[in-house]
Each structure stands twice: as structure tokens, then as C-alpha cells.
Amino acid sequence: MNDDSQGAAGRTPGGDPAKDHEPRLFDRVLAAFGLRSAPSFRDDLEDALAERGAESEFSPREREMLKNVLGLRGRRVDDVMVPRADIVAAPLDTTLGELLRMFRTAGHSRLPVYGDTLDDPRGMVHIRDFLDHLAAKAETVPASRRRKLPAGAPDLGKVDLSMTLGTAKILRPVLYAPPSMPALDLLAKMQTTRTHMALVIDEYGGTDGLVSIEDLVEIVVGDIEDEHDLDDAPMVAAAEDGHFVADARASLEEFSAVTKVELGTDEIAEEVDTIGGYIVTLAGRVPVRGEIVAGPQDLEFEVLDADPRRIKKIRVHRRSQEPAASVGDAASPPPPAPGKPANDA
DSSP states (O other): OOHHHHHHTTSOTTOOHHHHHHHHHHHHHHHHTTSSOOOOHHHHHHHHHHSTTHHHHSOHHHHHHHHHHHHGGGOBHHHHOEEGGGOOOEETTOBHHHHHHHHHHHOOSEEEEESSSTTSEEEEEEHHHHHHHHHHHHSOOOHHHHTTSOTTOOOGGGOOTTOBHHHHTOEEOOEEEOTTSBHHHHHHHHHHHTOOEEEEEOTTSOEEEEEEHHHHHHHHHOOOOOTTOOOOOOSEEEOTTSOEEEETTOBHHHHHHHHOOOOTTSHHHHHOSBHHHHHHHHHTSOOOTTOEEEOSTTEEEEEEEEOSSOEEEEEEEEOOOOOTTSTTGGGSOOOOOTTSOTTOO
């Protein structure tokens, strides 16, 4: 079979073979001289995953993970970080007793430790180092108590829970990363340094957020939940009265998908990522609890929970339509006299 017969299969009837081959041959010549970049394997793979035929080659889960891997190059640290307002951290003067309660309620195995503020990080404390410290202090059992304890049992009564983190010396260093750092580079740095937590530092040296290695892995494999993770409520949910209740951290895309109200088309939406940020920008300040902020498309945002720094929870509903005659009620005719029909002229 010659070259002409191979090209004929993909040619429309009556087409010119020379014209059909000319664009492809011209592209190859330009690529050979470095005047045009040849299609990359990445582009070919992205196209292959987008084609319908890929469903027979890869399972839906495999396709999703491959797409996530290809998209990892374009993700930055600030795309995956936990914002500063949501960081659970311990002050340096926290006692071991207080730290024990924090680990119980926080649900994390690592906590950043700071001095005066989060802008003064001192390291992190790992729950394993904390338990090792408690066990080491409890191993020595005085002779007077040996008869009351099983053989080899640690004496937790010897642990001084009033000791602070600063004197316990169980802190480990953390990594620091700028918001613009590629997420893949931070993942590689965490692997080489065997440090699974990084603080995101802004241009002024302040703490902007936090990233764990789990946050980076979840970009590829999706959410990772363990035995202690509770079922999270949806970020945006419809209420029985037709309103919507939303976590202020919900993204504008998630809000629009649930409420069918598109907020990503105005100038405000270009500057923020969350519905809480949208409302703060719309109001020009942080609204207080109970305040109602008028939004676009007859929307009203009622602040259900907030603190001086941020909005936490909102209710979304449409503005009620006022009756047309409500303004002129004073000029309406008086009620008819007794015994006279209302429609009597």
C-alpha cells in the first residue's frame, strides 16, 4: 500500500491529496527548524483522556487521577493552603495539659507553635513526640508506689502537665513556602526533608496559611479521610423554606452550582474566591452577625455567624417583593359606610 492510499482514507470525496497533506507537512518543516513547537506528549495525553475512546482504556478513577496529575504543574501553594483564619495552633507558653486538650479537639497530629502571634512561628509539635515525652516522664516509678501499680506500668501521676511547650523541648522545625511556589515543588521538598508541614509566608514575612503533605496528595487522589474524620456537611445546602445556608468558605463555583446563581461574572468575583470574601468586598467591611447585605439579582445575604475578622455562616434568599400599593396606602379610599355595598358607585 502506497502513501496515496493511506491518505485517501481520511480525505473527503473530491478533495485534493496535496492540499490535505500540505498543512501537516508545513507544520513538520517549521518544527524541524525550531520555528514552531511540535505537539508535546502532555498535550497528546490530555487530548487522549478527553476522547470518548479513553473510557475503554482507563477506568473513571484512573482518568480522574491522571487529569489531576497533569494539572498539578499549574497548582500553586496558595491554591491548596489552609487560610490563616482556619489554622489551629498552640502558643509557646501552652502547658502540656492544655496541649492534651488541643490534640483531643483539633483532630490533627501536628500543630504549629508560635510566640506572640502566628507571624512569630517557633516550629511544630507532633503528637508522637508529645506522647513520647509523657511516657518518658512516667517511666520512673518510686518504690512507695510500686505495690499499687502493675509491674512495668508507667506512673502518669509523675508527669508535670503544668510544664510549657517552651521548656518541654519537643518542638520540630517547619518548612516555609511563598504563596506562589508550585505545589509540586513543595511536595518534593517535604519528601526530601521529611517534614510534612509548611507555613505559607507572605511578602512581609507574615503567616498567610498552612499546607500539610496530605493537602498536596489530595490534589491527585481526592479527599483522604480517616477513622476520626466526621462526615462534613455540604458547604452550601438548600433549606426547607427555599433559602440556602452556606459556609462562608464555600467557593463561588460551588455556590453557583447549588443555587443556580452565577456570581463569577462581575468585577468583585474576579478579586475573591469564596462567598464570604464576596460579601465582605460587597459590603466594604466585615458585616456583623444578623446583618443583611443586599446582593445582585435580588439576592440578600444574611450573616448567621461572624466574628470581628471574618464571616462564618450565611443564609441566602431573594428579596421579598413589596406590594405595589404599599407606598400609597394613605391615599386609598375609606371603607364604605355601613349598609352600603363596597362596589356601589
